[in-house]
Amino acid sequence: MFLIDSITNTIRxxxxxxxxxxxxxxxxxxxxxxxxxxxxxxxxxLIIQKEFSKFSDTNERLDLLALDKEGNLVVIENxxxxxxxxxxxxxxxxxxxxxxxxxxxxxxxxQSYLKTKxxxxxxxxxxxEFLEEKSYAEITLNRQNKQRIIFIAxxxxxxxxxxxxxxxxYNIQLQCFKAVPYELDGQHxxxxxxxxxxxxxxxxxxxxxxxxxxxxxxxxxxxxxHKIRLSFWADLLKEIKGKSNLFQASNPTKDHWxxxxxxxxxxxxYQLIVTMTGASVLLSFAxxxxxxxxxxxxxxLQWKIEIEHSFGAALExxxxxxxxxxxxxFTEKGPNYFNQEEWPxxxxxxxxxxxxxxxxxxPYLIPLKESLNLVKDTFxxx
Numbered sequence: 001m002f003l004i005d006s007i008t009n010t011i012r013x014x015x016x017x018x019x020x021x022x023x024x025x026x027x028x029x030x031x032x033x034x035x036x037x038x039x040x041x042x043x044x045x046l047i048i049q050k051e052f053s054k055f056s057d058t059n060e061r062l063d064l065l066a067l068d069k070e071g072n073l074v075v076i077e078n079x080x081x082x083x084x085x086x087x088x089x090x091x092x093x094x095x096x097x098x099x100x101x102x103x104x105x106x107x108x109x110x111q112s113y114l115k116t117k118x119x120x121x122x123x124x125x126x127x128x129e130f131l132e133e134k135s136y137a138e139i140t141l142n143r144q145n146k147q148r149i150i151f152i153a154x155x156x157x158x159x160x161x162x163x164x165x166x167x168x169x170y171n172i173q174l175q176c177f178k179a180v181p182y183e184l185d186g187q188h189x190x191x192x193x194x195x196x197x198x199x200x201x202x203x204x205x206x207x208x209x210x211x212x213x214x215x216x217x218x219x220x221x222x223x224x225x226h227k228i229r230l231s232f233w234a235d236l237l238k239e240i241k242g243k244s245n246l247f248q249a250s251n252p253t254k255d256h257w258x259x260x261x262x263x264x265x266x267x268x269x270y271q272l273i274v275t276m277t278g279a280s281v282l283l284s285f286a287x288x289x290x291x292x293x294x295x296x297x298x299x300x301l302q303w304k305i306e307i308e309h310s311f312g313a314a315l316e317x318x319x320x321x322x323x324x325x326x327x328x329x330f331t332e333k334g335p336n337y338f339n340q341e342e343w344p345x346x347x348x349x350x351x352x353x354x355x356x357x358x359x360x361x362x363p364y365l366i367p368l369k370e371s372l373n374l375v376k377d378t379f380x381x382x
Contacts (some may be wrong), residue, residue, distance in 0.1 A: 001030075001182055001191065002247065003184060005291035013186065014183065014189060015183045017182060017183050018081045018154065018181070019154060019181055020080065020081055021381040022181055022188060023079070026080050027051070027078075028080055029062075030078050030080065030152065030179065031063055031121070034152065035047050035050055036066060038066060041076075041150060041170055041175075041194075042070075042194060044070070044192070045067065045074060045129075046066055047065070047113070048109055048113055048318055049065040049109050049110065049112070049113045049294050050063070050064055050065075050113070051351045052109065054109070055097040056286070060093065060097075062075055062076075062094040062098075062116045064076035065098070067127075067141070069130070069131065070146070070150065070302070071131055071139060071141045071142070071143065072143060072146040072147065072148055072173075073095075073098045073106070073147050074089055074150060074308075075147065075149045075300045076152065077094070077150070077152070078151045079151070079152065079153035079154075080153070080154060081155060081360060082153065082155050083151065083153040083160045084156055084157070084160075085157060085160070087153075087160055088160055088164060091149045091151065091304075092172075093147075095147040095148075098142070098147055099142070099144070099145070102142075103142070104141070106141050106142060107124055107127070110126070111123040121322050122134040122322070123191070125322060125323060127139060133379070135256060137276065137277045137278070138256055138276075139182060145171075146173075147173075148178075149172070149173065149174045149175070150174075150175045150177065151175070151176045152179050152180050152192070153176075153178070154178065154180055155178075156178070156195070156196075159195060161176065162195055162295070164176060165196065168197070175194055175195065175196065177192050177194050177195070178191075178195050179191070197288045212222050225254075228337070228338060229253065229254075229255065229256060229337075230252045230253070231250075231336050232343060233253055234252040236258070236272070236351070237251075237252060239348075239351065240351050243351055243355070244354065244355050244358075245358075246260040246270055246354060246355075248259040252338050256273060256274050256337075257272065257273045257274075258271065258272045258375060259271050262362075263368075264369075265296075265365070265368065265369055266287050267285065267287030267288065267292075267293070268284065268285055268286070269283075269286070270282070270354055270358060271283075271284050272350045272354060273329075273331075274335075274346060274350075275337070276336050276338055277333060277336065278331055278332055278333040278334055279331070279335050279346050279349055279350055280329050280330065280332075281350060281353045281354040281357050281359060282328060282329035283327065283328040284325060284326075284327050285297050285325055285327060285363060286324070286325040289324075290323075290324040293324060293325055293326050294321070294326060295371055296326075296368060297317075297326040297328075299368055300328070300361070300364060300368055301317060301319075301368065303363075303364050306358045308362060310356075311356050311360040312328070312356065315328055315329065315330050315357075316329045316330065319378075328357075328361075330353055330357065332349055335349070
């Protein structure tokens with residue numbers, strides 16, 4: 001590696017060093033560098049735990065545990081100047097242990113990690129944002145046989161690289177990154193290069209037949225889910241006609257939520273939500289500016305007793321200070337819209353309770369509009 005000197009139009013070599021020579025440690029340094037900047041591994045990863053050792057019947061400890069954008073667990077094993085002979089076996093054991101982790105366990109592991117980092121956030125909300133899903137119930141984590149392994153070391157022994165290449169033939173997802181430190185004039189530099197599989201050859205190294213099969217399977221699963229939702233919302237929209245002023249202009253959607261206006265306030269909407277674990281009606285505060293959402297929410301919260309009395313049940317008031325939006329909701333856990341036999345009950349629940357929510361909130365719309373002191377013409381939905 002060379003440093004370009006644009007003034008003299010020359011290059012200066014950076015001195016290749018070892019981590020040992022520079023007195024860098026595996027856990028205190030290399031592990032922390034990766035944990036604080038996982039994007040250095042060439043993709044968007046979410047670190048959910050360090051030094052994880054909560055495996056059943058063993059005290060073994062993996063270096064870093066992460067999630068990728070597909071919700072798959074990624075075991076990251078760091079070594080310094082030498083990978084050692086047994087790193088592949090060690091990581092395979094960790095991946096096997098992790099394969100049994102449930103969604104609830106992963107959420108708990110991540111919540112514990114956030115606590116140790118002093119981050120006052122709800123794990124499920126961060127997972128929603130990272131995986132770009134609107135409902136945590138819709139997220140799938142740690143799919144069967146989808147665990148991944150990443151090795152990081154300055155040098156990899158031949159027995160390690162040979163084993164990695166052989167395992168990849170069996171669709172085990174492994175990557176090797178070569179980490180090399182450099183020094184120049186007292187400054188330290190680090191390169192992280194993926195050597196297995198090389199980026200250019202990655203698609204060819206991974207079994208194309210398996211990859212295609214997975215894509216087809218995922219596509220068919222998605223199509224099936226979308227068809228079910230379209231059919232469900234079509235049935236609901238037929239049933240709601242004449243029973244509510246809401247959703248009259250709505251069309252069936254492939255999403256697990258259905259949005260209606262009805263408040264004449266930009267960014268506020270009534271919504272119906274269905275998941276595999278329940279159904280909800282909610283009032284969403286989703287204006288572009290977070291402060292305005294919180295102000296509207298706080299204004300409505302003044303009438304919490306009156307609104308819940310009118311509704312006939314306690315509601316869930318979620319100000320959600322860590323994110324832009326807020327919401328007021330009522331949920332029944334249990335009904336699964338994937339079971340078509342439950343559709344009449346779910347549809348009846350949603351229509352009945354969205355009407356109740358609208359009736360309970362409507363007396364407070366005028367003070368709600370006035371709370372932001374905005375000009376009426378700009379406050380109304382275009």
